[in-house]
Amino acid sequence: MSKKVIKYLEEHQEQHFQALNAFLSIPSVSTDPVHKEDVKKAANFVKEYLDTIGFEKVEIQSTGGHPLVYGEWLGAGKDAPTVLLYGHYDVQPADPLELWDSEPFKPEQRDGRLYARGASDDKGQVFMHLAVFEAFMQTEGMLPINVKVCIEGEEEIGSEHLYRILKEKKDQFNADFAVISDSGMVAENQPTILYGLKGFTGLEFTLHGPSSDLHSGIYGGAVRNPAIAMAHVLASLKNQDEVVGVSGFYDQVESLSQAERELIANVPGEDFKTTIGITETISEKGFTTKEHTMARPTLEVNGLYSGYQGEGTKTIIPATATAKITCRLVPGQEPDHIQELVIKHIENHTPAGVKVDIKKEPLSAKAYKVDPDHSLIKKAADSYTKAFGKETVFVRMGGSIPVVEWIDAIYDMPIVLLGFGTPNDRLHSPNESFPIENFQKGMKTLVYYWNAIQDN
Incomplete structure (x- = not known):
């Protein structure tokens, strides 16, 4: 099954980049009221993509702020596992514009990278999942497991309304486990399992x-x-x-x-003296x-x-x-x-x-950690290694992702952080980019992973 799906992705790479470019061209800056309609436009892009590839139910949900896109495909049957995929389509402001080497909302490929606001955080990584779902539907007529999708438009402004929605619509969003691709790897071409976050x-x-x-x-x-x-x-x-x-x-x-x-000792260490200019750690x-x-x-x-x-x-x-x-x-x-x-x-x-x-400080979050020996985590690590051709490392991150704590607290489900970003992506900064190679290897990882979950 994996070979057919991967072949489809390879044959349709150019079409997928065209669709991704259209997605990245929408200035869905959630913090700026000027871009309110652009945020809606980005939500509609996600909805229309899910509709087109054959999801059974897709809706734009009102939140009291920017809309949330919910979709589901449950055709794998009651005995198959169900995943909740979380991501976000909103982006940070592009300022200061004069520091960009190309237009932030006119995607440009150069030096093996795709440059645009949102290329890494998080439109690029969300799109990888959509393209993989499309590839399965086009080649197999179905997905390996049941899928629920939650793509929001307020992550960059604190996901103000998400907790309430997840709690109020618990039955709708409930699943066996969750996958989030809004993180990265510790180094270029180094597959990384993020199994813990700080509070x-x-x-x-x-x-x-x-x-x-x-x-x-x-x-x-x-x-x-x-x-x-x-x-x-x-x-x-x-x-x-x-x-x-x-x-x-x-x-x-x-x-x-x-x-x-x-x-932790096996994780490649950053040379802080070089990267951030300190004299001693x-x-x-x-x-x-x-x-x-x-x-x-x-x-x-x-x-x-x-x-x-x-x-x-x-x-x-x-x-x-x-x-x-x-x-x-x-x-x-x-x-x-x-x-x-x-x-x-x-x-x-x-x-x-x-x-x-x-x-x-009114905002707070608990730490999150999943057992690195959990079967879902081990399957993710194996899928990374197979796609990238390099042994996966396991890390805990010093940062916090509130939605991880919320999903854990409300649903008590395992959360797999399948991130494909790199330290050089310049998140939230001018010249944000994403390695084109990671789009290719990242989508292979997802294909291997969904099949591995199906075979459980």
Whole structure:
């Protein structure tokens, strides 16, 4: 079966690139009201494609914001597994336009890559699934398993309405497992299974001192300087060994098994000194840098400001100092609980002479992890290896994808993250692109995977 489907994809490669170019040419920027109609146009593209290739039911669902495309093909029968495919058709703004080497919404192939906004995130990866479904329907007259599709238009603005819809329409979207292709590989041509994501929580706090900025010569030595008080509070949060000083922070953290440490050790490491221009890497004491970034919790200061910001010197004691903090969490840690622990720590370490005002970050997410030995994951790894001709590596990612947590919490189903992006895709930046070779190998991976699931 796989040979016929792959042959179809090879023979129709040019037509598929033409269709993908049409998809990428739609400026479906969800954050900009100017592009509201373009977002609808992109939703209609997905709907019409699913209709054309023979999905039994396809509808555009209202969300209260940008529309969601739902489709289903359940012709494999009740005994066959059902997958929920999630993706998104909205994209980030293309600004700054002057930094693009070609028009962001006029796709262009050069140097083995397809350049356009959305080429990697996520239109290109969504389209790969659509083309593979088409190939199965045209060659076999059916799909290997039952498929439900959820392609939304608000991912780039936080998927504001998706959680409610998934919960309210639980029966409609329910499946045996989910597949998401909105991630990437650790290196070019290195097939990668992403089996874990970190959770997220955060807050902003301000230390208030005098009612206004003060002359530092007249009042220095008499009042607490909020900027220096802030330095003391921040220093108490994490030591030079990258160990977080918040009491209870690590209490619920799952320990890393030797087997998992070996999995992480096999992942090709990024040369941070070259790629991001640092002089030295750091990690939590007792863990490697890869273990820390992938599988250990972190606490970071994301913003810090106080006092005079202009040129030269202004001799003041600032009235306030503000810091923004986020924590990336691992399985076992509850975002709300960690947030409260950090708040308690800040309150307890705020020195006399300043008052603290804390604003909780309303968005949070739990960490997600699936057993790398799960049969669905092993079949995905085998499919990657077969298509790319290289052994698949297994990674956990330091980032967070809220929809993964939502699907896990609502449906309690395994989630397979089948991503084909690369570190050089420049997501959200000018000159976003996607390797043309990955379109070809990625679609082969999907063909092998759906057949492997059918043969289970």
